[in-house]
Amino acid sequence: MNPSLEIFSQGEEIVTGHTVDTNAAWLSQQAVQLGFTVTRHTAVGDKLDDLVALLEEISRRADCCICTGGLGPTSDDLTALAVAKAFDLPLEFDALAFAQIRQFFINRNREMPESNRKQAMLPKGAERLDNEWGTAPGFAVQYRRCWFVFLPGVPSEMRAIFLEKIRTALDKRFSLQPSTLVSIKTFGIGESDIQQRIDGIDIPAEVQLGFRASLNEVQTKLLFPPRYPDAGMTALVAAVAGTLGDYVFAVDGLGEVTGDLAYTVDQLMKAGKHTLAVVETASQGLLAGLCSGSAWLLETRYECSLERLARKLALAVSTEDLPGTAKAIALATQKSSGADFILVQLYAGDLPALLDKDKLVVLHTVLWAGGRFHPATHSVAGPIKRKQNQAALMALDSLRRYLQRTEPDVLACDLVKILVPVNKFPDAVF
Amino acid sequence: MNPSLEIFSQGEEIVTGHTVDTNAAWLSQQAVQLGFTVTRHTAVGDKLDDLVALLEEISRRADCCICTGGLGPTSDDLTALAVAKAFDLPLEFDALAFAQIRQFFINRNREMPESNRKQAMLPKGAERLDNEWGTAPGFAVQYRRCWFVFLPGVPSEMRAIFLEKIRTALDKRFSLQPSTLVSIKTFGIGESDIQQRIDGIDIPAEVQLGFRASLNEVQTKLLFPPRYPDAGMTALVAAVAGTLGDYVFAVDGLGEVTGDLAYTVDQLMKAGKHTLAVVETASQGLLAGLCSGSAWLLETRYECSLERLARKLALAVSTEDLPGTAKAIALATQKSSGADFILVQLYAGDLPALLDKDKLVVLHTVLWAGGRFHPATHSVAGPIKRKQNQAALMALDSLRRYLQRTEPDVLACDLVKILVPVNKFPDAVF
Numbered sequence: 134m135n136p137s138l139e140i141f142s143q144g145e146e147i148v149t150g151h152t153v154d155t156n157a158a159w160l161s162q163q164a165v166q167l168g169f170t171v172t173r174h175t176a177v178g179d180k181l182d183d184l185v186a187l188l189e190e191i192s193r194r195a196d197c198c199i200c201t202g203g204l205g206p207t208s209d210d211l212t213a214l215a216v217a218k219a220f221d222l223p224l225e226f227d228a229l230a231f232a233q234i235r236q237f238f239i240n241r242n243r244e245m246p247e248s249n250r251k252q253a254m255l256p257k258g259a260e261r262l263d264n265e266w267g268t269a270p271g272f273a274v275q276y277r278r279c280w281f282v283f284l285p286g287v288p289s290e291m292r293a294i295f296l297e298k299i300r301t302a303l304d305k306r307f308s309l310q311p312s313t314l315v316s317i318k319t320f321g322i323g324e325s326d327i328q329q330r331i332d333g334i335d336i337p338a339e340v341q342l343g344f345r346a347s348l349n350e351v352q353t354k355l356l357f358p359p360r361y362p363d364a365g366m367t368a369l370v371a372a373v374a375g376t377l378g379d380y381v382f383a384v385d386g387l388g389e390v391t392g393d394l395a396y397t398v399d400q401l402m403k404a405g406k407h408t409l410a411v412v413e414t415a416s417q418g419l420l421a422g423l424c425s426g427s428a429w430l431l432e433t434r435y436e437c438s439l440e441r442l443a444r445k446l447a448l449a450v451s452t453e454d455l456p457g458t459a460k461a462i463a464l465a466t467q468k469s470s471g472a473d474f475i476l477v478q479l480y481a482g483d484l485p486a487l488l489d490k491d492k493l494v495v496l497h498t499v500l501w502a503g504g505r506f507h508p509a510t511h512s513v514a515g516p517i518k519r520k521q522n523q524a525a526l527m528a529l530d531s532l533r534r535y536l537q538r539t540e541p542d543v544l545a546c547d548l549v550k551i552l553v554p555v556n557k558f559p560d561a562v563f
Numbered sequence: 564m565n566p567s568l569e570i571f572s573q574g575e576e577i578v579t580g581h582t583v584d585t586n587a588a589w590l591s592q593q594a595v596q597l598g599f600t601v602t603r604h605t606a607v608g609d610k611l612d613d614l615v616a617l618l619e620e621i622s623r624r625a626d627c628c629i630c631t632g633g634l635g636p637t638s639d640d641l642t643a644l645a646v647a648k649a650f651d652l653p654l655e656f657d658a659l660a661f662a663q664i665r666q667f668f669i670n671r672n673r674e675m676p677e678s679n680r681k682q683a684m685l686p687k688g689a690e691r692l693d694n695e696w697g698t699a700p701g702f703a704v705q706y707r708r709c710w711f712v713f714l715p716g717v718p719s720e721m722r723a724i725f726l727e728k729i730r731t732a733l734d735k736r737f738s739l740q741p742s743t744l745v746s747i748k749t750f751g752i753g754e755s756d757i758q759q760r761i762d763g764i765d766i767p768a769e770v771q772l773g774f775r776a777s778l779n780e781v782q783t784k785l786l787f788p789p790r791y792p793d794a795g796m797t798a799l800v801a802a803v804a805g806t807l808g809d810y811v812f813a814v815d816g817l818g819e820v821t822g823d824l825a826y827t828v829d830q831l832m833k834a835g836k837h838t839l840a841v842v843e844t845a846s847q848g849l850l851a852g853l854c855s856g857s858a859w860l861l862e863t864r865y866e867c868s869l870e871r872l873a874r875k876l877a878l879a880v881s882t883e884d885l886p887g888t889a890k891a892i893a894l895a896t897q898k899s900s901g902a903d904f905i906l907v908q909l910y911a912g913d914l915p916a917l918l919d920k921d922k923l924v925v926l927h928t929v930l931w932a933g934g935r936f937h938p939a940t941h942s943v944a945g946p947i948k949r950k951q952n953q954a955a956l957m958a959l960d961s962l963r964r965y966l967q968r969t970e971p972d973v974l975a976c977d978l979v980k981i982l983v984p985v986n987k988f989p990d991a992v993f
C-alpha cells in the first residue's frame with residue numbers, strides 16, 4: 134500500500150478565500166506521481182492554537198505531510214512557533230540560515246529589515262531547507278509516524294524547493310512505486326471534443342484518464358500504474374495523441390522537458406534559426422510578452438487603430454478586403470524589419486466591441502513564412518482580458534502549426550516519434 | 564464572537580490535485596462577508612470512512628459547515644451515504660426530488676439514466692435544496708452544534724444555490740455581524756519594510772492586521788470587527804496608508820471599487836484625458852499588455868536591440884549617457900506618435916544578462932509628461948519572466964506616481980481623502 138500524505142496550508146488569506154490554494158493541487162499532483170496516496174488537504178488561518186491542534190492530528194494519521202505558508206517575517210507567520218509548541222522542540226537561532234537571509238538582501242542591494250531575523254529561528258533538531266529563491270528557509274522534522282516538510286507559501290519558491298530538494302528526499306525516505314503521468318497538451322480544442330475523439334480508444338481500466346483545462350491549453354492526462362510496460366504506454370499515448378492530431382503541441386512525461394505553447398514556439402524558432410517581426414492589435418503586446426527573452430523576436434508594434442498603422446507604414450488600406458490588408462501590412466513590415474517571418478494580427482472593429490464581454494470579435498491573422506502567406510481567421514469572445522489572451526495564443530499557435538509541419542526534424546522531442554507514425558502531420562487548418 | 568464556519572470539499576479530483584478547489588475560496592469570501600469566521604478548509608477523497616470521520620469531527624467544533632461535491636449519480640459520489648452513517652439518519656426516497664431530476668432530463672429531451680435515481684435518496688429529516696441548475700439537489704441538516712449544508716461540486720450550480728437559497732438561510736439562522744476588511748495596496752515596497760513602517764502605529768487588539776504579497780502588489784489588510792466606529796476606522800487606515808506614502812496606489816474596502824496597478828493607471832489616464840506612447844525593452848510587450856483595451860494607449864514598440872531602435876528612429880545614440888539616450892528616444896517618439904505622455908524603458912545590456920536568473924539588470928525609465936522629463940532608474944532580478952513582469956510594473960508605476968501627484972482631484976476615490984491630509988503626496992522618487 135502507498136504511504137499516505139497530507140497537505141496542510143497555512144494562512145488567513147486561504148481560509149478567508151482571498152487566495153485560491155493552488156499550492157495544494159500542485160503538491161498533490163507531485164505526490165501522486167511519486168507514489169503517495171494523498172488523503173487530505175487542510176487549510177487553517179493564523180491562530181496558533183488551530184495550527185498546533187492540526188499538527189498534532191496529522192502526526193497521528195499520516196506518513197508524510199507537506200505544509201506551506203507561515204514562514205514569512207511578519208507577526209502573523211506562526212508556523213515555526215506552532216511546530217515548536219506542538220512537537221515540543223524549542224526554537225533555536227540558525228546562524229547559517231541567518232547568513233543566507235542576510236545575503237539575499239545584500240545581493241539585491243537592500244538593507245535587511247530586523248523582522249527577517251525571525252526567519253532564522255528553527256525548531257530544535259529540524260533539518261533546514263535552504264531557499265535560494267527567497268528569504269524564508271523551509272525545514273523538515275519527523276514527529277510520531279509523520280515526516281513533516283515546511284515550505285514557504287510563495288508558489289515559485291515552494292515549487293523550486295520541492296523540485297530541487299524534497300522530491301529526492303521523499304524518494305529516499307519512503308519506499309515509493311511511482312506511477313507515470315503523461316500529459317498530452319493541446320491548444321484550440323475543448324475538453325468535450327477531446328473526450329469524443331478519445332471515446333473510440335480502448336483505455337485499460339488500470340490507466341486513469343483525466344483532463345485539465347485552462348485558458349492556455351487543455352491537458353489530456355493518462356496516469357499509468359507502477360511498472361506499466363513501456364511499449365503499451367507508448368502505444369496508448371500515440372493512439373490518444375494521434376486522434377488529437379495537430380492540436381497537440383507537446384507531450385509531457387515521456388522524458389522530454391516540455392513547456393507551454395510559447396516554449397514550444399521558442400524551441401522551434403531557435404532550432405530553425407528564424408527571426409520574427411510582429412504586428413499586434415487585440416492582443417495589445419501580450420503576443421510579444423509571451424515570447425519573453427527570445428532573441429528571434431526582432432520587433433513588435435501595436436497601434437491603437439488601423440488608420441494609425443496604415444499611416445505609419447505609408448499604406449493605403451482597405452477595410453473591404455481585410456485579408457488583403459493584413460498581407461499588405463505583412464509585406465511592409467517584412468521590408469522594414471528584415472525578419473524572415475512576419476506575423477500580423479488584424480482587428481478592424483472598434484474598441485467598444487472588443488470591450489463588450491458579450492460580443493465576439495473576428496481577427497484576421499496572416500503569417501508570412503517560407504515565401505508564402507498563411508492566412509487564418511480567428512474569433513475571440515468574453516471579457517477583454519480573455520480576448521487579449523486568446524488573440525495572443527491563437528497567433529502564436531498559427532506560427533507553431535507552421536513550424537511543426539515544415540520542420541518536424543528540428544522538433545527534438547518525443548512528439549515527433551509519437552505523432553508522425555500515426556498522423557503524419559495531416560493538413561493544417563490554414 | 565462570530566459563529567465559526569468550515570468548508571469541506573469532497574472528491575478524488577481535489578485531493579489528487581487534478582482540480583484546484585476554487586469552490587472553497589469562493590464560499591469563504593461569501594462567509595466572511597456575511598460575518599462568519601472561517602476556521603478551516605478540508606478536502607478528502609472518495610473513501611466513505613474518511614468522509615464519516617470528517618463529518619463527525621466538524622459536528623463537534625464548528626457552528627456551520629458548507630460541503631461541496633459527492634452528490635452526483637456515480638458510485639464514487641458518497642456524501643449522502645456518509646451523512647446517513649455519521650449522523651445516523653437513514654436515506655429515504657424523496658419523491659419531489661425525484662420528480663425534479665426526471666424533469667431536468669425531460670426538459671433536455673434526454674432519457675434519465677437509472678443511476679440518477681440515487682440522487683433522490685436524502686438523509687431522513689434533511690431539508691432539500693432544489694437545484695434548478697443541474698440534477699443533484701442539495702440538502703441541509705443540523706447535527707450537534709453544526710448546521711451542515713451540502714451543495715453540488717459543479718461551481719456554477721453551487722454558486723447559484725448558495726446565492727439564491729443559502730445566503731438568506733444563514734442570515735436567518737445565525738446572528739451575524741459582518742466585519743469590514745480594508746486592503747491597502749502598494750507597489751515597490753516589501754512586506755517586511757511595510758511591517759517596520761507600521762510598527763510605530765498603535766493598532767487596537769480587536770483589529771486584525773495581515774499581509775498578502777504577490778509579484779504584482781503587496782496588500783496590507785486591516786480586518787475591523789462589526790460596529791467598529793467609522794471615524795476610528797478612517798483614522799487607522801489613514802495612519803497606515805500615510806506611513807506607506809506614495810507606495811500606496813489603491814485602498815479597497817471603503818466603498819470604492821479598486822483594482823490592480825494597471826486599473827489605477829487606467830482610471831487616472833481616462834480622467835486626465837491623456838494619451839500615451841510606449842517604448843519597451845525588458846518588459847517586451849507586457850507593459851502594453853497590462854493596459855488591455857485602453858483607448859489612451861496610442862502605440863507601443865519593442866525592438867530587440869538599442870541599435871535597431873536607434874536606426875528606426877534615425878537617432879545617434881550613446882551608451883555612455885543612457886538617461887540622455889532615453890530622453891532622445893522619448894522626444895523622437897513624441898514627435899512621431901503625437902501622444903502627450905511618452906514612457907520609454909531603456910535596457911542597454913545584453914540578452915544573456917537578462918536571461919540569467921542570478922543577474923540583476925538596470926533599466927533607465929523616462930516619462931515625458933507635463934512638458935518635462937521624469938527619469939527613474941529601476942533594477943530587476945530573477946528569472947526572465949519575473950524580470951519582464953517587474954519591468955512592466957515599474958514603468959507603469961512611474962506613470963501612476965506622476966498622475967497621482969499631479970492630478971489628485973481626478974482620483975475620484977477615497978485614496979485622496981485618506982492620504983492627502985496625512986501625507987500631502989510627499990516628494991516622489993523621481
